[in-house]
Amino acid sequence: MEISSVDVKRSSDQSGRVTHSAAEYVRMSTDHQKYSTENQSQEIREYALRRGFKIEKTYADSGKSGLNLDGRDALKQLIDDVQSGNAQFSIIIVYDVSRWGRFQDADESAYYEYICKRAGIRVCYCAEQFENDGSPVSTIVKGVKRAMAGEYSRELSVKVFAGQRRLIELGYRQGGPAGYGLRRKLIDQNGAPKTELVRGEHKSIQTDRIILIPGPEQEIETIRFIYESFVAAGKSEAEIATLLNQRGALTDLDRPWTRATVHQILINEKYVGNNVWNRSSCKLKGHRIANPPEKWVRHDKAFEQIIDDETFQAAQKIIGDRAKHYSDEELLDLLRGLLDSHGYLSGIIIDELEIGPSSSAYRSRFGSLVRAYELIGFTPERDYRYIEINRALRRMYPGLIASTIRGIEAIGGMVRQDRDTDLLEVNDEFTASLCLVRSQETSSGTHRWHVRFDMGLRPDITVAVRMNQMNAGILDYYLLPRFDMEASKLRLAEDNGAGLDAYRFDELDALFELAARSQLMEVRHGLGSIY
Structure with missing residues (x-):
């Protein structure tokens, strides 16, 4: 050449x-x-x-x-x-x-x-x-x-999917945390039990398999309390969440209970022992999509069940009856009725209606709440729902800080918390600040998240915890390093391109691993003569 x-x-x-x-x-x-x-x-x-x-x-x-x-x-x-x-x-x-x-x-x-x-x-x-x-x-x-x-x-994606499908059909667990009330158990290729995996641990031998087993008795009792309260006592998810929080109970992520987390317990088939996979998929780095039930892969009664079939089906019937299909005009008639009874409309007023569609149903059907309001002739001066959201986020924040500290310590890191600012100093090497970022709906029906950097604290890493579109649970985490963030604030969209989404993670494990790597570097410096 x-x-x-x-x-x-x-x-x-x-x-x-x-x-x-x-x-x-x-x-x-x-x-x-x-x-x-x-x-x-x-x-x-x-x-x-x-x-x-x-x-x-x-x-x-x-x-x-x-x-x-x-x-x-x-x-x-x-x-x-x-x-x-x-x-x-x-x-x-x-x-x-x-x-x-x-x-x-x-x-x-x-x-x-x-x-x-x-x-x-x-x-x-x-x-x-x-x-x-x-x-x-x-x-x-x-x-x-x-x-x-x-x-x-x-071709590799097809082969991997076929292999995962086969393992699900055999009754083995594929990826992801076990969830509240359950634990992951490692078994060998002959089905002999080996050990129970804690959060963050993975199998190290290719032929090993993972199954789900019931967790601590206290968590099992909480799950049964949720179903009994919902089916027998007729309480709503929100009421059950309030009762659990009054007891001081926390979710598997050490966070307060919400309507959404209770709802997830009520609809998940793993509590009756069913192994269901491929509810959603994200192939070849594309967008995650929800799959129809006929594409789900399942093995019924693969694990020991916590809730009996009759109680579970009763819960599904209640949820199904409540989520009946409404025509556009029926949705708008319900909205007019709420306006007549309250004199005003907001997302929180709609969501407080126990029997009926949620505000997300209106967003999905009409593109946005503002558009639905326009169709019944209502012009809001302002939606004050954000006040309730901010209150919920403030209640959630201490638990998030505490669970982050526990996660760093569990992986062998050392962390100090400034009680006045909640700034975390990890391994005497870098600082991190956590901020909960609520989802805001634009007039076009899309969602935005506004991250504000603390220019006074100037942490090395700002962990932006994005809430989902309903602000009912955590969507994902952005680990934003100070040297890459020049402005005092950042606006995130649903898709942000490779430049920003390189910092996006589904769990906080990336921060925990960073703490572990920092500790390893410290050990190597101490043993420099060996290298």
């Missing part, structure tokens, strides 16, 4: 031979362990030596999926260096087309390569049988390789 001296940055080695400055990009995906970053780098450096290239910089993404750019910080940094003009190299060497990425849209892979080409930087694939020289042959072969890389991920 001939490279024009006009197109590349040159330097000289000690022998005086002219060399071309290059960067290497390596990626190891968890589904393809044989291509370790070390092996890729060795092949790349041998290739560079043969071609007279000098590796000036390494970009490495370890254990990252190649389906898209999310989480691939090294590739994002490489593209940013290229676009900003900070790249001190004119060649990028990658092991093969699949290491650049298994993008589901082959054009996305081509786009990132084109960004480099436009900046005068060539991408070379050292293990491919073609020269990436822009010739018609290389263009055709490269296009086929990109399509094959994407197809590999699709």
Whole structure:
């Protein structure tokens, strides 16, 4: 391959031979362990030596999926260096087309390569049988390789789904926490019990399996109390949540009970021993979708049941009768009746109606509450529902702080809490501040979350805890580092793109692991002479 001296940055080695400055990009995906970053780098450096290239910089993404750019910080940094003009190299060497990425849209892979080409930087694939020289042959072969890389991920997804489906049908648990009143138990391939897994623990042997077992007696009694109160005593989910909170009971996440958390207990089939999977799915890094019941995968009576079938079915009938289908006009008639009786309408007034649709039903049907109000001729000056939401969030906040501290300590970290500001200092290395962020509906019916950074405390990490659209439970967590957040506030949407969603996590385990890594670094510093 001939490279024009006009197109590349040159330097000289000690022998005086002219060399071309290059960067290497390596990626190891968890589904393809044989291509370790070390092996890729060795092949790349041998290739560079043969071609007279000098590796000036390494970009490495370890254990990252190649389906898209999310989480691939090294590739994002490489593209940013290229676009900003900070790249001190004119060649990028990658092991093969699949290491650049298994993008589901082959054009996305081509786009990132084109960004480099436009900046005068060539991408070379050292293990491919073609020269990436822009010739018609290389263009055709490269296009086929990109399509094959994407197809590999699709085929792998189908195989993984089939394997998971088979395990569910055999009665084994697939992923996720056990939930309140239940625990995960590890068994070997012959069904012999091994140990009970605590939160955050995973199986280490491929042939091991996980089943659900009843948890502590106190939690089991709470679940039975919930069903008895709902079915026999006729209490609502909100009333049951109030009773549980008055008792000082907490959920499995050490948080106060809400209407939503009680409701989830009442509708989940695992309490009658049924193993149900694929209620929702998110394939190939796409959007999560709710699947119809006919696509669910199930194994009835896979686990020991806590609630008997008759009681569970009675609860489902109550919920089903309450959630009858309303026509648009019936929904609006109910809204007019509420307006006549209260003289005003708000989300909280609608949700306080025990027998009838919730405010989310109006949002879903008409696009937004404001639109539903307009259809009955009501113009609100302001929806004061946020006041009740803020009160609930203030009650929830201490429990969130306490559970975060316990999570850090459980993984071996050390944490101190400033009682005045609730700022957490972890391992004497970094500080973290937690903020609960309520969901706000826009006039168009979409949702936004406004994060305000404490510029006085200036924590190293701000943990933005996003509430779901009903503000009834936690949606997800954003771990926002101070050095990447320049403004005093940030507005999050439902989808925020790779730049922000790289900081999004479903659980706080990422913060706990950060605390564990910090502690490991401290140990290594103390044993520096060994390394």
